[in-house]
Amino acid sequence: MHLKDVKAPADLKDLSYEELGALAGEIRDELVSTVAQRGGHLASNLGVVELTMALHRVFDLPEDQIVFDVGHQSYVHKLLTGRYALFHTLRSFGGLSGFPKRNESEYDVFETGHSSTAISAALGLARARDYMGRKNAVIALVGDGALTGGMCYEALNDAGNAHTRLIVILNDNEMSIAPNVGALSRHLTDIRASKGWTSTKKKVKSGLFNIPVIGEPIYKMMDWLKDTVKSAFVDEDGFFTALGFHYYGPIDGHDLKSMEHTLRLAKEFDGPAVIHVLTRKGHGYDKAEEKPEMFHGTPPFYVETGGLRKASKLPSFGKVMARELVDMAREDKRIVTITAAMPGGTGLNVFQKEFPDRMLDVGIAEEHAVTMAAGMAAGGMKPYFAVYATFFQRSFDQMIHDVCMQKLPVTFLLDRAGLVGEDGATHHGVYDLASTLPVPNLTVLAPRDLNELRLMMRWTQHHDAPCVIRYGRKSIDLGEKYPCKDFVPGKWEVMEQGADCALLAVGSMVVEALETRAQLAQLGIDAAVINCSSVKPMDEDMLRSLADKPIVTMEEHVLTGGFGSAVSAFCVGEEIPGPVLSFGIQDTFVQHGRRDQLMKYLGLEPEQMAKRICHVLESKRGIKHE
Numbered sequence: 097m098h099l100k101d102v103k104a105p106a107d108l109k110d111l112s113y114e115e116l117g118a119l120a121g122e123i124r125d126e127l128v129s130t131v132a133q134r135g136g137h138l139a140s141n142l143g144v145v146e147l148t149m150a151l152h153r154v155f156d157l158p159e160d161q162i163v164f165d166v167g168h169q170s171y172v173h174k175l176l177t178g179r180y181a182l183f184h185t186l187r188s189f190g191g192l193s194g195f196p197k198r199n200e201s202e203y204d205v206f207e208t209g210h211s212s213t214a215i216s217a218a219l220g221l222a223r224a225r226d227y228m229g230r231k232n233a234v235i236a237l238v239g240d241g242a243l244t245g246g247m248c249y250e251a252l253n254d255a256g257n258a259h260t261r262l263i264v265i266l267n268d269n270e271m272s273i274a275p276n277v278g279a280l281s282r283h284l285t286d287i288r289a290s291k292g293w294t295s296t297k298k299k300v301k302s303g304l305f306n307i308p309v310i311g312e313p314i315y316k317m318m319d320w321l322k323d324t325v326k327s328a329f330v331d332e333d334g335f336f337t338a339l340g341f342h343y344y345g346p347i348d349g350h351d352l353k354s355m356e357h358t359l360r361l362a363k364e365f366d367g368p369a370v371i372h373v374l375t376r377k378g379h380g381y382d383k384a385e386e387k388p389e390m391f392h393g394t395p396p397f398y399v400e401t402g403g404l405r406k407a408s409k410l411p412s413f414g415k416v417m418a419r420e421l422v423d424m425a426r427e428d429k430r431i432v433t434i435t436a437a438m439p440g441g442t443g444l445n446v447f448q449k450e451f452p453d454r455m456l457d458v459g460i461a462e463e464h465a466v467t468m469a470a471g472m473a474a475g476g477m478k479p480y481f482a483v484y485a486t487f488f489q490r491s492f493d494q495m496i497h498d499v500c501m502q503k504l505p506v507t508f509l510l511d512r513a514g515l516v517g518e519d520g521a522t523h524h525g526v527y528d529l530a531s532t533l534p535v536p537n538l539t540v541l542a543p544r545d546l547n548e549l550r551l552m553m554r555w556t557q558h559h560d561a562p563c564v565i566r567y568g569r570k571s572i573d574l575g576e577k578y579p580c581k582d583f584v585p586g587k588w589e590v591m592e593q594g595a596d597c598a599l600l601a602v603g604s605m606v607v608e609a610l611e612t613r614a615q616l617a618q619l620g621i622d623a624a625v626i627n628c629s630s631v632k633p634m635d636e637d638m639l640r641s642l643a644d645k646p647i648v649t650m651e652e653h654v655l656t657g658g659f660g661s662a663v664s665a666f667c668v669g670e671e672i673p674g675p676v677l678s679f680g681i682q683d684t685f686v687q688h689g690r691r692d693q694l695m696k697y698l699g700l701e702p703e704q705m706a707k708r709i710c711h712v713l714e715s716k717r718g719i720k721h722e
């Protein structure tokens with residue numbers, strides 16, 4: 097049977113191990129060729145090919161339910177659940193999502209994207225099953241990286257005492273995106289080394305070989321028993337058993353037979369169970385095995401060389417931020433940086449190279465990162481927490497309660513603010529302004545380009561209070577035409593004068609506003625463009641001075657609670673006219689696709705915005721433009 101013929105998990109059940117081996121090869125080829133075209137999470141999926149096949153063979157999906165933690169490793173599951181024909185559309189606008197989606201398939205029982213939720217969700221499904229009187233199995237597939245997230249411990253603590261059937265599969269590849277961190281990761285390494293199935297096997301073997309005459313033949317005859325021996329003999333791991341789980345493992349996650357055997361044992365077990373599976377990230381594609389971090393989430397690449405198809409000419413915001421921090425840290429010993437398991441993505445690996453002792457990777461623990469930063473700030477340090485805007489959502493309470501209320505000098509560097517593109521709804525960073533603007537003591541900034549970010553970073557060094565700087569995935573340099581001279585909080589920059597209206601833009605939307613201005617000029621409208629990089633405090637004097645002009649706000653963020661809302665609220669308070677139009681994201685979860693496609697879908701392309709502005713000006717003022 098070929099991959100194209102697999103329409104449902106049941107199709108795998110009667111295949112021989114030889115056929116399954118061939119199928120695993122086809123799956124890997126499909127993963128590599130599709131991700132090479134579309135970009136995506138390659139290394140994690142290559143690592144779970146056999147594990148996913150085993151799950152689909154042992155359990156009866158969709159009655160039995162699997163929750164994928166983060167969900168970035170669900171491609172193999174998609175291929176085996178009737179989505180092969182659409183797989184070439186992966187992560188494209190209108191195509192298959194790179195994460196589990198309930199509206200995509202009945203086999204996707206729970207949506208994920210942010211880490212460490214699977215055990216909680218699976219426990220919820222298991223409890224629902226019990227209440228509803230069903231008998232199905234519920235499985236949470238969790239990586240060792242995800243296990244650094246605090247929610248996992250809340251869930252394990254609850255599940256271990258819940259008296260219900262639940263299977264947690266710990267997919268341990270020793271990697272988060274970067275090498276995994278923390279004490280539990282060290283503990284897992286210890287289990288691998290000291291209680292590994294190999295050593296258990298060796299113990300059994302040497303024991304039997306010490307029995308004269310019959311020992312060796314018995315050992316040979318016991319081939320079929322080995323798996324049972326493995327499971328039974330190593331169920332003594334302290335951590336999971338202390339929490340009330342039955343522990344199986346560790347088992348080789350690329351050995352289909354032994355995995356199926358253990359899964360069957362766990363399926364029969366009447367209580368919470370953990371299966372510790374060892375896999376290799378990138379398995380089967382040498383480039384990904386060599387560089388699992390690079391191929392964790394990759395843009396399109398060439399299969400033969402592993403090189404990227406399109407290299408960006410500009411450095412990322414994150415890199416520029418980190419370089420600036422390196423310079424600042426040389427003269428300021430208080431500066432320390434923090435990442436929640438994303439040293440590469442945030443750019444902090446640049447800082448880490450220079451100051452390995454002053455870059456702290458706390459694991460996928462955004463809540464802890466913020467309160468820990470608050471503690472460091474209270475102790476006299478100057479912490480910078482670099483994090484993707486979407487993951488900073490986790491830290492909402494800590495930001496308010498632990499940092500801002502005490503006015504501690506922690507700087508939050510929010511990368512990937514705005515639309516991230518192909519990762520879709522779970523990853524767009526479009527709620528950060530709504531969650532930071534209402535918070536007292538917090539300065540909120542959004543640079544219009546790399547040059548302004550440099551100035552802002554310098555400014556933070558002497559700012560003795562909390563601050564947020566948000567910037568997007570797309571690098572922008574307006575330097576030549578619009579050199580950046582100065583950054584002063586509470587002051588906005590008039591980039592272009594204009595008599596008919598003023599476009600007030602934040603961050604990534606400044607460049608779009610300049611383009612909109614050009615489009616408006618063709619329609620006979622002369623628009624000013626104002627860079628509102630100091631989102632809070634706003635430039636209140638400038639807003640008052642614009643009272644006689646129609647103003648339009650632009651932000652890559654949801655409209656409710658964002659920049660436009662804040663400007664409107666100010667104008668109401670001052671009894672001056674508010675914005676005639678606010679551009680941003682409507683009350684909807686934006687799906688995946690290229691950023692330019694999503695901007696068009698949302699009516700945020702300069703040409704679309706110019707037309708709407710023109711229309712509104714006509715109707716408001718009775719001006720007729722051609």
Ligand SMILES: Cc1ncc(C[n+]2csc(CCOP(=O)(O)OP(=O)(O)O)c2C)c(N)n1
Pocket residue numbers: 140166168169209210211238239240241242243267269271272273377392436437438460462487490
């Ligand atoms: C709350 C949150 N923070 C950060 C991330 C980014 N992220 C995605 S996958 C990943 C590493 C996950 O490692 P692991 O669970 O071991 O899975 P693997 O890819 O190694 O299979 C991280 C940090 C995220 N998805 N959610």
